Amino acid sequence: MAFTITDFHDLVRLLEQHEEWRKELRRLLLTDELLNLPNAFRELHKLVDRRFAELAEAQRRTEEALAAHRAETDRRFAELAEALRNLSETFTAHRQEFLEYRAETDRRFAELAEAQRRHYEEFAAHRQEFVAHRQEFLEYRAETERRFAELAEAQRRHYEEFAAHRQEFVAHRQEFLEYRAETERRFAELAEAQRRTEETLRQVLLRQEQFQRTLDRFGQTVGVTVEGQMVEAVQRYLAERGYVLLEPIATLAIDRIGELDGIARVRGPDGEEAWLLISVKARLGPRAVHDFADLLRNAAVQEALRAYGVRGPVLPLIFGVVLDRRALELAREARIGLLLQAQGELVAPQPWTLEASGGSEDP
Incomplete structure (x- = not known):
């Protein structure tokens, strides 16, 4: 059985009444990759932001370009929806006119049939335009996938660079740990030398104190001796x-x-x-x-x-x-x-x- 304008109009009306049907129709018309594209892009954006801060500027430009393409796609879909709505309104008007005139005269039926034929031709033209838009969409999707592949390749290169930097960081950290261990060893040697120096100084001070006590005893001995000599010398001096x-x-x-x-x-x-x-x-x-x-x-x-x-x-x-x-x-x-x-x-x-x-x- 052929698909008529009435059937199409009924289909449009049913789609307007049932949201789940429209979702199913979009699922059939659009691929899973395109439907999941926003979620996948957001996940990729989070991953890139978390791992590579230096890709932020490049990611921002990519988001801007994607937003522009998405806006262009939304605009074209809006135009297509507007065309479909206009076509539905046109079909509705003609159907109403057909029903009114069918009750009035059989002659108008022939005119309505002719009008139906013309509208079918217009629908076919609109369908061809839709096919052209779909082709454009497929080309856009291919371009988007190519750009995603380029972004994935850039991500891979950046990950390799990150891995190289991480290895370099590990090497520098190992060098730092070795330097710290050497520094701590030298500080330990310095502390030991300081301890030995303090011990030596303590011994020197102890010996100095012992020498001073010896010197004091010697001074007392010499002093007493000299004072004894002084008494004899002064007595002779005074007598002379x-x-x-x-x-x-x-x-x-x-x-x-x-x-x-x-x-x-x-x-x-x-x-x-x-x-x-x-x-x-x-x-x-x-x-x-x-x-x-x-x-x-x-x-x-x-x-x-x-x-x-x-x-x-x-x-x-x-x-x-x-x-x-x-x-x-x-x-x-x-x-x-x-x-x-x-x-x-x-x-x-x-x-x-x-x-x-x-x-x-x-x-």
Whole structure:
């Protein structure tokens, strides 16, 4: 049985009433690949975005091109739907006209049949146009598949590049791990060397403390020995110059300051009494002269001497074993006597007066 315009119109009306029929018709007209194209493209887009950030710009251009092609396809389908709708409206109008005129006259039936023939020819022309549009669609689909193949090839190349970069990253990471292990080993060696250095330093400090204690004991021994020699030398010195010791030569400790190595009251050849203040140095140098002069000028020392009963002039004298030549001139300027164990008097002491203001000597 031939497919008539009435049957086509009924088919169109049924399709408009049943959405599932239209879906089935679209499924028959369109391939599964085209129907699934949006979902597949979205999945591919997500995969490309997740794995290759650098393809984002290329993917964006691809999406724009696809959107343009999809818009063009939608426009053409819209045109086709509009043509079909217009054809349906035309068929509906003619069918209504045919029904109205069939009741009115048989003559109009012949005219309607002729009109039907013409409309069938128009439908055939529209069908040919549809076939042409379908051919265009198939060509577009082939072009789309070609572009998808190109995109898949580009994706494959990028994946290979990614794999190469990953291998390079693994190699660099291995190099970093080896470098870190070497660095940690060197830090461990440095820490061990630091520990050994600290241990060595501790030993050195311990030995230094032991040496200092030994040196202190030696200094005490030498000091006592030199002070003993000083007493004999000073006694001879005073006797040679007509001085008389009025009391034994003794040391005098001064709280929180130090001590005088020797102090004694003497009477001179002229019958005048004075106090002999003595400093003992194994090596007699400029520093010994400065320190002794500063000690005698110290107000607290002068106050301690006055409390001890020192009155009148004092005779400052430094006794030594070895002499630094630079001490001679300083001793003369400071008016301090120098007495060496082997050489005797080198500089005669000049009288000092202990003043309440502290430290100035008589001119």
